[in-house]
Amino acid sequence: MAGEYPTHLENIIRSLARLPGIGRRTAERLASALLDWERQELAELGTAIVELPDKIHPCKECGNLSDEDLCRICRDPRRDTTLLCVVEQARQIPVIEKCGHYHGLYHVLGGRLSPLEGIEASDLNIGSLYERLGKLTVTEVILSTSPDVEGEATAAYLAEELHGHFDLQVSRIAQGIPVGADLNYADAATMAMAINSRRRVP
Amino acid sequence: MAGEYPTHLENIIRSLARLPGIGRRTAERLASALLDWERQELAELGTAIVELPDKIHPCKECGNLSDEDLCRICRDPRRDTTLLCVVEQARQIPVIEKCGHYHGLYHVLGGRLSPLEGIEASDLNIGSLYERLGKLTVTEVILSTSPDVEGEATAAYLAEELHGHFDLQVSRIAQGIPVGADLNYADAATMAMAINSRRRVP
Secondary structure, three states, X not given: OOOOXXXXXXXXXXXXXXXXXXXXXXXXXXXXXXXXXXHHHHHHHHHHHHHHHHHOEEOOOOOOEEOOOOOHHHHOOXXXXXXXXXXXXXXXXXXXXXXXXXXXXXXXXXXXXXXXXXXXXXXXXXXXXXXXXXHOOOOEEEEOOOOOHHHHHHHHHHXXXXXXXXXXXXXXXXXXXXXXXXXXXXXXXXXXXXXXXXXXXX | OOOOOOHXXXXXXXXXXXXXXOOHHHHHHHHHHHOOOOHHHHHHHHHHHHHHHHHOEEOOOOOOEEOOOOOHHHHOOOOEEEXXXXXXXXXXXXXXXXXXXXXXXXXXXXXXXEOOOOEOHHHOOOHHHHHHHHHOOOOEEEEOOOOXXXXXXXXXXXXXXXXXXXXXXXXXXXXXXXXXXXXXXXXXHHHHHHHHOOOXXX
């Protein structure tokens, strides 16, 4: 493989190929496309990548990705401060924001309980969650950890702790058949969840 | 859509989404992945992208992409200097190099004849091709322009010109059914080419 591209281009190809879902061939195609970009466009993208760790950091309040001390959700006075949604990673917040059905606050745990990886409750941003719940006017905490073993364990742990320390409602995001999915291909665990969490049709 | 990501990250997402085959969603996934990279890795990729137009330029001899005056193919004393392969774009050279069956020189036209786009022979690197053929020891020119109308027209034009000016063999890359392809899905034009260019089985 070596020697087909000038070293500088080869370096870009190898870097791009480290991105998820980008194989060697795609990286070559992307690097080739960059050759057609204007100098100014390349400078913008390249500089933005170099400066990424300095520009983006966790929001001091909730842990969301932010380019200021407080993220735009914590800065937004129109958010519903009675609702707080707990997520594992900051990158999950845009997924929830996009659905357009949640207008409350967030709290980023920075991971989930994982005995295998040695991640305990003290490794997660749980202390700051309690601090926030103590000073905010939250009446419901929505646990939005992943619907897998570790995410469920984390949600179960938090639910118990929250009920023990605060007088508020704790809820979990619904699990079931994805909207638009083909029932023929639903896995057994999801199907079971869909049956057990069935809603009465009024 | 706006507002889900901090401005700096949003800028990176928009830049990445301009790359071929990278939609908004993939760009978001790639930008998220960059957040996990080490500062040093980001600096290497970002700086390489910024410096791309200064580092990579056409080889003075053949027009191949190069980070030196002469590309590594023109610098390589082991290449067969009796063979010269004419391509439209420099980015097509790695495709030929990878097949491992060509060890001659290259010449980049920088495009192909296109009356619709107003691209004439004088817009292509044909003068420098003649210069090179005059001083090199080439005995065969392989025309490796695209197998479409404009690529064929360019090859036909060059074949006639080369035969008129030089005493050398001119050949055209073979066209036919791609290796490993399903005959059921071959288009009529390719099938016709495969029939008409059939080889005798000895």
